[in-house]
Amino acid sequence: MIEIINREIELFLSSLNDIDEEMLKTILQKSKISITDDLSKGHLTTNVCMVTGSILKKNSNELTSRLKDQLEGIKLFKKIKVAGPGFINITLFRKDFIATIDKINFDKGDYGESIFNKGKKIQIEFVSANPTGPLHVGHGRGAAYGDAVGRILKATGSSVEREYYINDAGRQIDILTASVILKLISKNINNYFPTNAYKGDYIEEICKKFKKEISINFDNESIKKINYKDPEKEIDQVIAILKDSNIKTWGIIKEFSLNEMILSIKNDLRKFNISYDIWFKETSLGSLDEKSSQISNSINMLIKNGSAYKKDGAIWLNTEISNDDKHRVLIRDNGKATYFASDVAYHKNKVDRGFDKLINIWGADHHGYIKRIEASIESLGFSKDKLIVKLVQFANLFKNGKKVKMSTRSGDFYKLKDLIDEIGSDAARFFYLSKQADQHLDFDIDLAKSNSKENMFYYIQYAHARIVSLEENFIKKYPDFEKNLKPIQESTYDKFDKIIHELSKYPSIVDKAAKSLQPHLIIFYLKDLSHLFHSFYNDNHVLSESDENVQSIIQCMSAVKQVISNGFNLLGISPLKKM
RNA sequence: GCCUUCUUAGUUAAAUGGAUAUAAUGAAUCCCUCCUAAGGAUUAGUUGCAGGUUCGAUUCCUGCAGAGGGCACCA
Numbered sequence: 001m002i003e004i005i006n007r008e009i010e011l012f013l014s015s016l017n018d019i020d021e022e023m024l025k026t027i028l029q030k031s032k033i034s035i036t037d038d039l040s041k042g043h044l045t046t047n048v049c050m051v052t053g054s055i056l057k058k059n060s061n062e063l064t065s066r067l068k069d070q071l072e073g074i075k076l077f078k079k080i081k082v083a084g085p086g087f088i089n090i091t092l093f094r095k096d097f098i099a100t101i102d103k104i105n106f107d108k109g110d111y112g113e114s115i116f117n118k119g120k121k122i123q124i125e126f127v128s129a130n131p132t133g134p135l136h137v138g139h140g141r142g143a144a145y146g147d148a149v150g151r152i153l154k155a156t157g158s159s160v161e162r163e164y165y166i167n168d169a170g171r172q173i174d175i176l177t178a179s180v181i182l183k184l185i186s187k188n189i190n191n192y193f194p195t196n197a198y199k200g201d202y203i204e205e206i207c208k209k210f211k212k213e214i215s216i217n218f219d220n221e222s223i224k225k226i227n228y229k230d231p232e233k234e235i236d237q238v239i240a241i242l243k244d245s246n247i248k249t250w251g252i253i254k255e256f257s258l259n260e261m262i263l264s265i266k267n268d269l270r271k272f273n274i275s276y277d278i279w280f281k282e283t284s285l286g287s288l289d290e291k292s293s294q295i296s297n298s299i300n301m302l303i304k305n306g307s308a309y310k311k312d313g314a315i316w317l318n319t320e321i322s323n324d325d326k327h328r329v330l331i332r333d334n335g336k337a338t339y340f341a342s343d344v345a346y347h348k349n350k351v352d353r354g355f356d357k358l359i360n361i362w363g364a365d366h367h368g369y370i371k372r373i374e375a376s377i378e379s380l381g382f383s384k385d386k387l388i389v390k391l392v393q394f395a396n397l398f399k400n401g402k403k404v405k406m407s408t409r410s411g412d413f414y415k416l417k418d419l420i421d422e423i424g425s426d427a428a429r430f431f432y433l434s435k436q437a438d439q440h441l442d443f444d445i446d447l448a449k450s451n452s453k454e455n456m457f458y459y460i461q462y463a464h465a466r467i468v469s470l471e472e473n474f475i476k477k478y479p480d481f482e483k484n485l486k487p488i489q490e491s492t493y494d495k496f497d498k499i500i501h502e503l504s505k506y507p508s509i510v511d512k513a514a515k516s517l518q519p520h521l522i523i524f525y526l527k528d529l530s531h532l533f534h535s536f537y538n539d540n541h542v543l544s545e546s547d548e549n550v551q552s553i554i555q556c557m558s559a560v561k562q563v564i565s566n567g568f569n570l571l572g573i574s575p576l577k578k579m
Numbered sequence: 580g581c582c583u584u585c586u587u588a589g590u591u592a593a594a595u596g597g598a599u600a601u602a603a604u605g606a607a608u609c610c611c612u613c614c615u616a617a618g619g620a621u622u623a624g625u626u627g628c629a630g631g632u633u634c635g636a637u638u639c640c641u642g643c644a645g646a647g648g649g650c651a652c653c654a
Contacts, residue, residue: 032595047597054634084598085634130654172654232653314652325581325650332652339654367583368649393584393648435592438584440647442591455617456603462617473614512595524593527602538610538619579617 001096002033002044004076009033009048012067019056027052035505039497042081042089043097043504050086060086095489097497100504102488104559112510112566118157123350124150126361127269128165131261132176134202135268135416137404138363141441142392143416144432144572146361147274148519149390151570156514161355163278164265165346168258170282170339174239176261177254181218181242183207184253188220194238196231200413206260214252219245268417273425273572285345288337295337295345298380299330302344307379317344319375322384328372344376351382358386359517364393364438390517395432395441423448426573430457433519433571456527460564463530464575467561470542474554477543481551491552495540499532499556506563510570519571526567533560 009031013024031048049067053060064082071080071090079091104111126146129139150160167173179197182189184207193199222241228234243250262279269275286293299315302308308317313333317340319326330341350358362369374384397404397414404414419428427448434456435441447455474481506525513521542553565575 030596034595037598037601041598045598050597050634060634087598132654167654170654312652316652323582329652334652336652338652364584364648366649371582391584391648439592440585450617458617459603462615466615466618470614477614508595515595520593524602527593531602534618535620537614538616541613543614579615 001076001092004074005033005044005046005071005090008071008074009046009067012070013048013052016052016056023055027055035501035508036089039501041083041087042079042091043501044090044092046088046090047086049088053086064088094492098489098491098500100500101556101559104503104562105555108562109566109569111562112507112570113155113157114507114511114514115157116511117153117514120158120356121161121354122153122158122357122359123161123163123353123355124153124359124361125163125165125350127265128167129265130167130172131258131265132172132198133200133261133413134264136413137397137416137419137443138394138413140272140416140419140428141395141432141437142361142363143269143272143274144429145390145392145437145519147272148429148433148571149359149361149517151572152510152514152517152519152522155510155570158356161278162274162276163280164276166262166279166281167339168262168281168283169342171239173254173258175235176257177250178235178239178242179203180206180210180257181216181250181253182223182238184210184216185218185220189223192223192226194226194231194234196235197238202261202264206257209260210253210256214249216249216253217246218242218249268415268420271417271420271425272429280346282342282346285342285349288331288335294349295341298345298348299337299341302330302376302379305379305381317372317376317379319372321378322371322375324371324375328375340372343373344380347373347377347387348380351377351380351386355386357388360387360389361437362389362391364391367391388517390437392437393440395443398442398444399446401446419445427457429572430523434523436518436520456523458579459534460526460530460568461576462579463533464561464564464568465577465579466537467533467557468577470557471554471561473543474550478547478550481554485551485555486548488552488555491549493545493549493552496536496553496556499529499536499560502529502532503559503563506567513570522567522570526564529560529563533557 010028013019013027027048031046031051033044033046033048036042036045049060049063052058053063064086067088068080068082071077071088076093077090078093081089081091083089124146127135127139127143129135135143146162150162154160175196176198179193179199180203182193182197183203186193219241222245223238226234226237226241228237266279285295288296288299290296299308302317303315307321308315308330310316314329315331316327317330319328328340329338330344331337347358360373370389373389374387377384377387397419423445431443431448432441448457506529509521509525513519540553542550542557545553561575568575
């Protein structure tokens with residue numbers, strides 16, 4: 001129906017005098033056909049006359065009456081009405097309106113999918129937490145968000161590749177390795193353990209798994225003598241001694257610890273119903289020592305085209321192109337690459353892989369990083385519009401009415417795994433996604449676990465479960481109807497019209513969520529839909545309706561169930577059959 | 580100081596520039612001989628302040644006030 005109206009509108013616009021290409025484009029961009037917010041306004045509405053009127057500096061009254069006549073002329077609609085400041089409201093014939101139910105029950109899991117991103121290759125990189133500790137509840141939000149965005153984009157026709165960037169190079173990994181080694185040799189060094197080493201119990205778990213047949217010999221005496229006031233220098237000194245005294249064993253333990261950490265992260269994410277297509281290691285970008293490694297190549301390119309330069313012994317990138325407030329160091333005066341240099345190479349690698357869009361999901365603390373990455377992309381000769389950075393604000397976790405504190409180094413944090421064990425993956429995902437990603441979120445564990453009305457998650461699940469049970473009871477009562485339900489278009493029953501109207505909005509909600517990368521829109525939609533359902537369910541005793549009506553109602557209810565299930569699926573949540 | 584996100588019922592939150600700003604919660608009242616009361620119905624209550632753009636602004640722009648986050652040759 002919307003396609004038909006669109007065609008009529010285009011005909012209408014081209015029939016107008018004094019309109020040029022440019023204007024036409026603007027009008028089509030600004031105007032829209034949408035589903036009305038309320039049935040009292042009919043089923044569909046368009047603002048095209050107001051938009052056209054304002055662009056052509058014409059009175060919109062004249063336009064509305066002309067378009068109204070034209071739409072009435074094709075006799076495909078029950079009623080055309082001009083309303084408000086110049087909307088055209090369209091009421092469909094009942095069979096067209098009610099056909100939505102048949103469509104949903106026919107399309108099943110495909111209902112709501114669209115093709116507006118068809119053929120697009122999108123890469124989405126998210127979580128990418130350093131493999132120096134297990135994932136904590138702070139990472140959960142980015143994980144739930146990134147995965148849901150991936151699912152939604154896929155539903156709009158694009159191919160989506162999920163990627164986790166593993167920072168397996170650099171000082172943090174050295175600290176991890178040192179922490180493990182110090183625990184392994186703790187008896188020989190009087191249990192010495194520097195303040196800045198990682199303290200969580202996961203370090204001990206790695207030690208337990210480490211095969212003891214390898215002899216672990218380090219310079220224990222030098223370690224015992226370490227005495228620094230600055231904890232940063234202290235840990236660096238520890239690392240230096242360990243490496244110098246037995247680089248081979250260091251390497252073995254480093255690799256082992258890293259693999260254990262990555263494995264634990266993968267397991268946690270799997271538990272959270274998330275799987276990745278690619279696990280990209282920072283070390284695969286190579287090092288500066290290799291002449292044609294990816295990292296050397298990208299820096300050389302930047303130097304060659306004049307974007308990067310040498311100053312005070314370091315190599316800097318001029319980031320003015322993106323209005324960054326200062327130039328950024330790529331290679332330090334000690335010859336080592338910065339983390340930023342790896343990132344430049346990594347983003348070049350991503351662009352080279354030919355994606356149409358790169359979506360990075362970062363914690364809000366990375367905010368200051370956006371401009372320099374954009375500058376590097378532009379400086380390498382690509383458009384920064386390819387890159388979309390979505391910031392996810394921190395989540396405050398509340399338990400027993402108190403805020404839960406977190407710090408990775410001290411080992412004092414709430415693990416994502418524990419949260420999932422406590423409330424389940426589905427409820428956790430739901431709450432992480434229940435608010436816009438770029439807003440602060442207070443995550444109340446007690447509420448998430450509660451069975452009360454204020455728990456939206458159960459409210460929606462309850463609607464789904466009620467319909468499942470309704471269908472079961474229906475089949476028990478009418479075993480014959482199972483195979484030949486009457487088509488719903490013949491229904492004259494109208495008490496569920498509000499629900500049908502709401503169901504017809506679902507595809508546009510998915511599109512909106514995909515365009516704005518906001519999964520929470522789906523949650524709010526499902527809540528509204530569930531509300532309509534619960535209300536209907538209370539007012540109408542379905543199975544005591546006439547045989548004819550009950551067939552139609554059951555089909556409508558099944559459609560509601562289907563849409564809840566489809567919506568949950570986009571969020572990575574499984575609907576419940578029983579509460 | 581600079582950058583950035585934000586400010587909507589008592590509280591927590593919705594709303595691609597659209598019509599009467601939507602829910603939940605809290606308060607008050609009511610509804611189970613009936614398909615799951617983890618539910619429903621009714622009532623009262625909101626766009627920080629001052630301008631601007633627009634036929635139309637919670638939405639876009641400017642200023643002010645207030646809150647969070649970021650401003651390393653750390654990762």
